[in-house]
Amino acid sequence: MSAPSHTHAHHGAHHDDHHHGDASGHGTLKGYVTGFVLAVILTVIPFWLVMGDVFADSQTTALVIMAIAVVQIVVHMVYFLHMNTKSEGGWTMLALIFTVVLVVITLAGSLWVMYHLNHNMMPVSAHDMRNMP
Numbered sequence: 001m002s003a004p005s006h007t008h009a010h011h012g013a014h015h016d017d018h019h020h021g022d023a024s025g026h027g028t029l030k031g032y033v034t035g036f037v038l039a040v041i042l043t044v045i046p047f048w049l050v051m052g053d054v055f056a057d058s059q060t061t062a063l064v065i066m067a068i069a070v071v072q073i074v075v076h077m078v079y080f081l082h083m084n085t086k087s088e089g090g091w092t093m094l095a096l097i098f099t100v101v102l103v104v105i106t107l108a109g110s111l112w113v114m115y116h117l118n119h120n121m122m123p124v125s126a127h128d129m130r131n132m133p
Contacts, residue, residue, distance in 0.1 A: 035079025
């Protein structure tokens with residue numbers, strides 16, 4: 001009879017450890033407030049950059065805003081989605097990496113197509129029209 005009770009006790013201990021591991025993935029009030037404050041700061045900075053005309057070059061402004069956007073995505077993933085390498089055996093991180101690769105391919109392809117369409121579809125100038133048959 002001692003064998004079944006030992007198995008049951010071991011199963012209960014494993015269940016408690018597993019439940020505690022899940023609870024540690026949930027956020028605390030301090031974590032949510034920290035994430036919220038960071039998100040607000042990372043939202044206000046781009047507005048200030050644009051409205052204050054901080055950089056003379058618009059490309060520099062756009063690059064800084066995109067960098068801040070990437071940081072804000074990471075803040076949301078860590079503080080609100082609770083993503084880390086340990087949750088769900090690493091599958092959430094693998095899904096994230098797959099999503100990032102797809103987004104990069106889509107954005108790079110879209111920019112490439114738009115650049116080449118703009119370059120190849122420019123209107124013909126009056127000077128070039130004189131040389132046409």
